[in-house]
Amino acid sequence: MTSLLFLIPAALCLGGAGLLAFLWSLNTGQFDDMEGASMRVLADDDVEPPQ
Amino acid sequence: MASLDLSGFVHAAKDGRDEIDFAVQGVTCAACIGKIERAVKALPGAPDARLNFATRRLKVQWNSGAFDPAAVAAKLEPLGYYARPFDQGALDSDDAAEAKRLLRCLAVAGFAAMNVMLLSVSVWAGAASAIDPATRDLFHWISALIALPAAAFAGQPFFSSAFKALMARTTNMDVPISVGVVLALALSLVETIRGAEQVYFDGALMLMFFLLVGRALDQAMRRKTRAVAANMASLRAQQATLMKIDGTMVETPIAAIAPGDRVYVRPGERVPVDGRVGVGASAVDDSLITGETKGRSVAAGDGVYAGSINLSGALEVDVVAASAGTLLDEVERLLENALSTKSRYVRLADRVAAYYAPVVHLTALLTGIGWAIAGASLHDVFVIAISVLIVTCPCAIALAIPAVQVVVAGALLRSGVLLNRGDAIERLAEVDTVVFDKTGTLTLPELAFDGLGDIPPDLAKIAVRLAASSHHPLARALAKTGAPTPPFANAVEEPARGVRAMVKGEEARLGSLEFCGLDTPNDSGVDGLSRLAFRLGSRTAIFRLSQVLRADAPASVDWLRRRGYRVAILSGDNEAAVGEIARALGVEDAVGGLKPAQKVARLAALAQQGRKTLMVGDGLNDAPALAGAHVSMSPSSAADLAQNVADAVFMGDLLAPVCAALQASKRAVDAMRQNLVMAALYNAAAVPLAIFGHLTPIVAALAMSSSSLVVTVNALRLRNAAALDLASNGNVAATKRSAPLSSMKVAA
Numbered sequence: 001m002t003s004l005l006f007l008i009p010a011a012l013c014l015g016g017a018g019l020l021a022f023l024w025s026l027n028t029g030q031f032d033d034m035e036g037a038s039m040r041v042l043a044d045d046d047v048e049p050p051q
Numbered sequence: 052m053a054s055l056d057l058s059g060f061v062h063a064a065k066d067g068r069d070e071i072d073f074a075v076q077g078v079t080c081a082a083c084i085g086k087i088e089r090a091v092k093a094l095p096g097a098p099d100a101r102l103n104f105a106t107r108r109l110k111v112q113w114n115s116g117a118f119d120p121a122a123v124a125a126k127l128e129p130l131g132y133y134a135r136p137f138d139q140g141a142l143d144s145d146d147a148a149e150a151k152r153l154l155r156c157l158a159v160a161g162f163a164a165m166n167v168m169l170l171s172v173s174v175w176a177g178a179a180s181a182i183d184p185a186t187r188d189l190f191h192w193i194s195a196l197i198a199l200p201a202a203a204f205a206g207q208p209f210f211s212s213a214f215k216a217l218m219a220r221t222t223n224m225d226v227p228i229s230v231g232v233v234l235a236l237a238l239s240l241v242e243t244i245r246g247a248e249q250v251y252f253d254g255a256l257m258l259m260f261f262l263l264v265g266r267a268l269d270q271a272m273r274r275k276t277r278a279v280a281a282n283m284a285s286l287r288a289q290q291a292t293l294m295k296i297d298g299t300m301v302e303t304p305i306a307a308i309a310p311g312d313r314v315y316v317r318p319g320e321r322v323p324v325d326g327r328v329g330v331g332a333s334a335v336d337d338s339l340i341t342g343e344t345k346g347r348s349v350a351a352g353d354g355v356y357a358g359s360i361n362l363s364g365a366l367e368v369d370v371v372a373a374s375a376g377t378l379l380d381e382v383e384r385l386l387e388n389a390l391s392t393k394s395r396y397v398r399l400a401d402r403v404a405a406y407y408a409p410v411v412h413l414t415a416l417l418t419g420i421g422w423a424i425a426g427a428s429l430h431d432v433f434v435i436a437i438s439v440l441i442v443t444c445p446c447a448i449a450l451a452i453p454a455v456q457v458v459v460a461g462a463l464l465r466s467g468v469l470l471n472r473g474d475a476i477e478r479l480a481e482v483d484t485v486v487f488d489k490t491g492t493l494t495l496p497e498l499a500f501d502g503l504g505d506i507p508p509d510l511a512k513i514a515v516r517l518a519a520s521s522h523h524p525l526a527r528a529l530a531k532t533g534a535p536t537p538p539f540a541n542a543v544e545e546p547a548r549g550v551r552a553m554v555k556g557e558e559a560r561l562g563s564l565e566f567c568g569l570d571t572p573n574d575s576g577v578d579g580l581s582r583l584a585f586r587l588g589s590r591t592a593i594f595r596l597s598q599v600l601r602a603d604a605p606a607s608v609d610w611l612r613r614r615g616y617r618v619a620i621l622s623g624d625n626e627a628a629v630g631e632i633a634r635a636l637g638v639e640d641a642v643g644g645l646k647p648a649q650k651v652a653r654l655a656a657l658a659q660q661g662r663k664t665l666m667v668g669d670g671l672n673d674a675p676a677l678a679g680a681h682v683s684m685s686p687s688s689a690a691d692l693a694q695n696v697a698d699a700v701f702m703g704d705l706l707a708p709v710c711a712a713l714q715a716s717k718r719a720v721d722a723m724r725q726n727l728v729m730a731a732l733y734n735a736a737a738v739p740l741a742i743f744g745h746l747t748p749i750v751a752a753l754a755m756s757s758s759s760l761v762v763t764v765n766a767l768r769l770r771n772a773a774a775l776d777l778a779s780n781g782n783v784a785a786t787k788r789s790a791p792l793s794s795m796k797v798a799a
Contacts, residue, residue, distance in 0.1 A: 004186070008193060012166060019162040026154055036104030039081035 163201030261756030
């Protein structure tokens with residue numbers, strides 16, 4: 001019984017963390033271009049060419 | 052050269068920098084993303100660029116004043132991308148906000164449903180192994196603490212829609228959902244306070260979660276279709292050259308032109324507005340308006356109309372009537388036409404949904420009363436009534452048709468087909484015979500040259516370059532055959548004869564036979580081809596001009612025949628010309644020399660044989676035939692009248708969109724039938740179970756929401772219904788994004 005006292009809050013916190021992570025990713029526009037994201041992963045132009 | 056004025060499209064970004072959006076045509080693959088973004092970032096002023104691949108929109112940001120956005124379109128054009136400014140703010144900020152709101156509700160409902168399920172499963176497991184009532188009550192209270200605020204937040208889309216409907220004294224499908232959810236939550240709260248064994252927080256949240264999934268999917272596909280339509284509208288939007296009071300010229304979107312302005316129309320440009328010629332003399336081609344292909348000469352004071360093409364001299368036109376539509380109007384028009392509710396299936400679904408909502412409430416009420424009379428406890432009466440309410444909600448039936456229509460309209464737009472009437476999809480699906488007009492439909496509306504290869508390349512090169520100096524239609528066609536080259540600086544055009552210039556000390560002439568001093572009796576022109584003569588010093592050449600088939604006409608006709616369509620050609624052109632095209636395409640059923648009334652009579656004869664005919668035509672003379680056929684399509688180059696009569700318009704230089712429309716319509720109607728059958732089967736099975744009390748609210752919630760999800764997902768399958776590979780035998784090509792938009796680029 002006592003284990004429930006921290007297991008239930010722990011479960012709720014973990015779920016809440018997932019919820020917050022989703023809302024964050026939504027608000028930062030990460031779902032705006034689902035097709036482009038799958039293609040950008042292959043682009044290597046974020047690597048600076050050696051000077 | 053006047054510069055492009057895009058200031059009307061620039062707006063402030065969140066961080067205070069300037070921002071502009073472009074709709075970009077020709078984006079086909081992953082490599083395009085990097086190519087476009089690198090090209091724009093390399094422009095002076097170091098703007099930031101990001102391409103949204105899903106919507107084909109490019110967002111460019113820069114520090115105020117440091118950059119001219121017109122450079123973007125100019126930079127991308129030679130790379131093969133056609134970019135047009137896009138007024139994003141006006142169009143889809145509402146859509147985007149609604150999408151985010153739904154996703155936020157979905158996330159909260161999902162979180163709450165999962166956690167409440169966790170507790171419910173513990174209680175169910177405990178019921179078998181004698182759970183301590185105190186623990187059970189604790190779990191119920193925790194469930195209530197999660198479920199009530201979550202439902203209050205995530206239920207907003209349903210509650211507000213139901214509230215609006217009730218205020219307007221109607222009902223919609225959100226009313227039974229809201230009533231069901233609120234009753235289930237209230238009942239559960241009472242049971243929790245009483246310390247009862249059963250609560251239904253899990254069912255209410257589960258219902259909300261799955262309904263929100265369906266709603267988010269539905270909204271996403273609507274948004275996508277709207278986005279495609281908006282791109283289409285921007286790309287079709289025309290620019291006009293506005294003459295300011297001080298005589299400078301600015302390229303301005305047509306929507307910004309007002310009566311009283313003066314616009315400049317160069318030879319070869321389309322007249323953008325209705326107006327009167329202020330200065331200048333020219334010939335205009337009114338073929339888009341009157342169908343008359345012979346140029347009409349105009350001088351100061353004469354009227355010119357939007358859509359006419361200025362053939363010879365530059366004109367200054369005083370605007371009488373501005374263009375009516377804004378981009379937003381154009382988008383709404385495109386979609387309204389495509390989704391108009393004339394269709395038989397839509398009417399059926401609407402009727403069912405309208406009758407269904409009151410029936411749902413009545414059924415639930417009667418079921419509750421029935422069980423009460425039969426002596427069930429108040430708790431059981433409520434639970435069963437709530438189950439019936441949830442299970443019978445007509446979501447699936449209401450979604451069955453519109454979901455398919457939205458997805459198919461989007462798929463068709465992507466392959467360059469605009470639907471003028473919503474029921475065109477159903478009629479296209481019934482077609483078994485395809486009748487083509489010849490000129491401008493099977494062949495390109497532009498002139499093309501025959502046997503260019505017979506002319507020495509060096510001679511042809513100079514001729515093409517000289518042709519660029521002339522505005523004559525034949526010369527323009529010739530100029531288009533070569534790469535763009537700067538015109539000769541000293542070129543002189545002699546009206547009605549030709550153009551001449553000095554090239555390396557020799558005189559070059561391009562024009563009529565006598566202009567070039569050619570008298571060739573052995574080339575008398577019996578083959579019906581037009582001729583353009585060229586002379587450089589003592590060397591001469593003759594260019595022959597003919598109409599060419601659309602590039603994929605043979606493949607398209609072949610595709611149609613393989614699918615079992617009967618293909619015929621009905622043309623007003625002479626028999627010999629029709630026969631030649633028919634042979635090239637392998638069409639046996641070809642008739643030439645027909646008057647419009649005769650075409651209509653032929654179509655009527657086909658209809659009498661029980662054939663459903665798709666008429667594809669472009670000319671004014673086709674308009675009665677287009678109206679008379681079972682369903683009709685027109686190329687976007689067609690006369691306006693023909694475009695208005697046709698049920699659908701296709702863009703670009705290819706015939707493939709006709710095939711795509713037929714294929715997509717067949718699949719759409721199949722999907723509509725499947726959806727209606729699925730929705731009906733679901734109701735037939737689930738409703739009796741609920742009425743006789745065999746369903747708990749959570750099972751009812753799962754059954755009801757899964758039925759509407761199935762219907763939505765079935766519609767989403769049609770995302771690529773219009774993608775086709777003309778060469779394939781049966782299966783639709785796996786290539787997700789076919790090339791129609793990039794083929795439109797050629798026309799643009």
